[in-house]
Amino acid sequence: MDKLGYSRETQKLIYAIMNDISNYFTGQDAGKKAYSLDLEETKKQLKQRFLEVYDMQPLKSPITFFSKYLEKNKDRTIGEIEKELKETFIKSLQSTLIENKTFSLALNTLTQNQANDLVKWLLETCIYYDVPLKMDIENLADQYDKAYHYVCLKNKFCCICGKSDGVLHHYDNVARIGGYKFDDGRVLRVMCLCGEHHNEVHAIGTKDFTNKYHVVGIHLDDRQIRELKKIHKGHFQAFKEE
Ligand SMILES: [Zn+2]
Ligand SMILES: [Zn+2]
Structure with a gap:
């Protein structure tokens, strides 16, 4: 698997698109701040639908995996294994979320490739449903064109x-x-x-x-x-x- 962690710019883009999809469903103009309850519901559904078509390659039994990791490293100090421990924890946490048909969008829980694939899929969804997007189209033109x-x-x-x-x-x-x-x-x-x-x-x-x-x-x-x-x-x- 690639390195975990993706850019803040990509995260902003993901949130902006999800925000406008929510606006579309509630009849608000693109670019407005979405109603928080509707936005939560929209995010939940988008994540669930994305997981239906995209393999995030979660760990098979995350809790067991994490316990085994701790067991194997019980004689080492946290300082020694800090980085590895963090990654193992994040992977286990994300995998547990995926088991429950959702996932975290926190910066250190996805790889840049996974985040980009999500953007691609979100744009395809917007084009298909004709969802108006309010954002810096220039930055997005190439990706939008590909999604089209x-x-x-x-x-x-x-x-x-x-x-x-x-x-x-x-x-x-x-x-x-x-x-x-x-x-x-x-x-x-x-x-x-x-x-x-x-x-x-x-x-x-x-x-x-x-x-x-x-x-x-x-x-x-x-x-x-x-x-x-x-x-x-x-x-x-x-x-x-x-
Ligand atoms: Zn041909
Ligand atoms: Zn033609």
Whole structure:
């Protein structure tokens, strides 16, 4: 597992998005301070839904794990094992929360990657439900754009014209990895295109298509590959979970 701890900026972003999702449900304008009770409920539900699709890799039996750790180190002083003890405690605590379908957003309880994956998923949720966000869009533009592409893929909307029944198109050449059989979804960029735009990209080529529409597709993470595998049948045959 990566190092625990993520940035305050990412935490602010997570809270800002959750705040506006809560505002959306209560009919308040984006950017307003959400009502605290509604915000708590929204956070609880978002965390629960995120855990349904995302593997936080919790410890199997956190309390036992922690007891065993103490037992093994009972002859050492707290000063000697301070850092390790803290991490073991945080991991056990977070795992116990996850068992109860929630998790902590405290800065030292998530890795930066986990926090970024949560942001990504939150943005996808906002785009899908059309939740207005009030924040520094410039900082967010790139992530927002990627989330948009993913929502298109997941719902088979063409990323150019929005038409339904889109197909998954590989932006990077599949020959690069030796053909579809070897595609695990982790290497090549993908996008969703309707019949018309799919024909066009194959007719005029990637370079001209990119110049015309300014789209380059997105790289997928494991959660997204798992979800898209069910929707775009036959793709990502080489995908194996670790
Ligand atoms: Zn189209
Ligand atoms: Zn294609």
